[in-house]
Amino acid sequence: MEITILGLPQSGKTTVFNAVTRGNAQVSAYSNKPNIGVAKVPDERLVLLSDLFKPERTVQAEVTYTDLPVAPQGLGKTQGISGEYLNMLQRSDALVLVIRDFEDPSVPSFGDSVDSEADLNTMFYELVFSDLEIVGRRIDKLESNKKGLKAQQLDEANYELEFLSKLKQKLEEGVGLWDYEYTDKDMKLLSGFQLLTVKPLIVVINIGEENIGNETIIEDKLSGSFSKSKIITTCISGKTEMDLSQMDEDEEKEFRDSLGLQTESGLNRMLRLSYGALDLISFITVGEDEVRAWPITKGTSALKASGKIHSDLERGFIRAEVISYEDMKECQTLAIARERGLLRQEGKDYIVGDGEIMHVLFNV
Ligand SMILES: Nc1nc2c(ncn2[C@@H]2O[C@H](COP(=O)(O)OP(=O)(O)OP(=O)(O)O)[C@@H](O)[C@H]2O)c(=O)[nH]1
Numbered sequence: 001m002e003i004t005i006l007g008l009p010q011s012g013k014t015t016v017f018n019a020v021t022r023g024n025a026q027v028s029a030y031s032n033k034p035n036i037g038v039a040k041v042p043d044e045r046l047v048l049l050s051d052l053f054k055p056e057r058t059v060q061a062e063v064t065y066t067d068l069p070v071a072p073q074g075l076g077k078t079q080g081i082s083g084e085y086l087n088m089l090q091r092s093d094a095l096v097l098v099i100r101d102f103e104d105p106s107v108p109s110f111g112d113s114v115d116s117e118a119d120l121n122t123m124f125y126e127l128v129f130s131d132l133e134i135v136g137r138r139i140d141k142l143e144s145n146k147k148g149l150k151a152q153q154l155d156e157a158n159y160e161l162e163f164l165s166k167l168k169q170k171l172e173e174g175v176g177l178w179d180y181e182y183t184d185k186d187m188k189l190l191s192g193f194q195l196l197t198v199k200p201l202i203v204v205i206n207i208g209e210e211n212i213g214n215e216t217i218i219e220d221k222l223s224g225s226f227s228k229s230k231i232i233t234t235c236i237s238g239k240t241e242m243d244l245s246q247m248d249e250d251e252e253k254e255f256r257d258s259l260g261l262q263t264e265s266g267l268n269r270m271l272r273l274s275y276g277a278l279d280l281i282s283f284i285t286v287g288e289d290e291v292r293a294w295p296i297t298k299g300t301s302a303l304k305a306s307g308k309i310h311s312d313l314e315r316g317f318i319r320a321e322v323i324s325y326e327d328m329k330e331c332q333t334l335a336i337a338r339e340r341g342l343l344r345q346e347g348k349d350y351i352v353g354d355g356e357i358m359h360v361l362f363n364v
């Protein structure tokens with residue numbers, strides 16, 4: 001699963017990328033290669049389970065982030081997004097849009113002054129225009145190919161044309177396709193187009209250090225204009241989080257406390273929200289060697305989930321022993337859980353839930 005970070009020039013994309021991946025990509029260097037890094041998804045359940053099982057290692061779920069290089073000429077000037085830049089956005093499963101909301105005279109602002117609301121609208125329009133282009137091209141192509149079609153193909157083409165016209169209308173109204181209600185057939189058609197305003201979007205408002213503590217007010221102000229189910233808004237102080245991400249754990253905690261940062265850092269919240277936006281949940285395996293979170297899409301069966309661990313487990317799957325995180329926390333040991341009958345036996349079609357601890361019995 002991949003998330004791509006985009007935004008206007010100098011909005012803090014690379015800074016956010018570094019904070020998320022604990023990486024050291026050069027901030028503000030005009031490089032034309034994307035930065036690619038892995039972010040570990042925070043999960044307090046792993047902390048408690050590691051306390052119980054004292055494993056050799058604890059492994060968090062991971063998501064890949066890409067920080068796109070300097071926006072191509074025209075980005076932010078409502079000319080739509082195109083070329084390789086567009087391809088990269090289309091390939092990703094979700095988008096993180098970084099919006100500048102920090103004052104810093106040494107960093108030139110995109111407009112006359114720092115205006116997060118205007119920047120957000122600008123970027124929304126960029127995404128909408130880019131989709132409008134794609135939809136428009138597809139409509140033209142279908143129209144011009146219609147002549148030679150046989151009856152059934154013509155029906156299909158007409159269905160698609162009707163669907164695309166509805167999308168086009170929405171886009172022309174300036175709203176994205178985030179909240180459009182799609183039928184299963186629509187979804188199938190849609191998957192071929194890789195439209196940007198269909199992908200989950202996480203808007204990250206990059207606030208200045210001086211606004212730490214005002215996150216809720218800022219979020220409410222900006223998200224009011226687009227309450228859409230597939231768009232999530234969150235504030236982070238990019239620069240602070242980047243500095244914090246370079247520290248060791250104790251130092252980071254001390255610094256966080258001294259800043260009076262929220263109990264859950266904006267960064268963790270962003271990582272958690274992005275994970276959810278990808279429709280991912282985690283199941284957990286426990287043992288002396290390893291306590292580990294495994295990402296699966298919501299609705300995954302025990303059989304498919306076991307295949308994430310190893311293909312042998314899927315091939316030779318017998319059954320799974322499953323316990324909820326809450327029950328595990330209560331029982332403290334698997335022996336007690338078993339005694340109390342809380343370790344359930346589940347078959348291959350069982351739909352694995354978030355945070356469930358699973359042990360797969362198999363035979364190959
Ligand atoms: N004061 C302050 N400065 C920031 C913050 N975030 C980023 N900056 C600064 O803004 C400048 C641009 O940050 P980058 O992270 O390179 O921004 P970018 O969007 O990746 O820039 P390009 O890739 O060049 O478009 C750098 O000098 C950062 O140090 C912040 O939260 N507060």
Ligand SMILES: [Mg+2]
Nearest residue numbers: 013014028070
């Ligand atoms: Mg950058």
